[in-house]
Amino acid sequence: GAVVSQHPSRVICKSGTSVKIECRSLDFQATTMFWYRQFPKQSLMLMATSNEGSKATYEQGVEKDKFLINHASLTLSTLTVTSAHPEDSSFYICSARGEGAGQPQHFGDGTRLSIL
């Protein structure tokens, strides 16, 4: 089946650090990628949608200057949490979908971010 690889799986860093998370589709071209945030025992909260070569569309309440998304190729999207603070600590999950209306959406294994 389709595989989405997300890296790193775990990050622990000091407050004020910027953290970059990579998301790769390994065996299909991901025309659209999604970034989610998930709090413990809750469902996924969509942060932004990005199309290859275009600016990301952010959901209401998500700071685009805080969460920088780049989708420069059909197999790679990155999320950079800039100047991270403890309240940014969370589980971040990327997802990718291929071209075409009927394409399923596959998820990476998530990145657990802890800001000290």
Place this chain on the structure above:
Amino acid sequence: QKEVEQDPGPLSVPEGAIVSLNCTYSNSAFQYFMWYRQYSRKGPELLMYTYSSGNKEDGRFTAQVDKSSKYISLFIRDSQPSDSATYLCAMRRNSGNTPLVFGKGTRLSVIA
């Protein structure tokens, strides 16, 4: 009313039982329906993917979609302890890059 309603459980069943999970939704424009399984500290894994109404079977899993009732189900036969996870229903419209709309997820425990 939320777009997608899903009982969060928790649901606890003995090994070998048939598990029935379901979601209701309000948006008749939804055309694609998915079930994901999520283990703790992992991303969601796509289990079943169906378009419009009907049934789909894959091994021990059967997905049903009833668009007239706006109701979808996932059945797990001969449940195993390894099936213990959170099950998320998700759906979306048939247009462009519309994002998935998720249920809250049902926590399932299969007891050996």
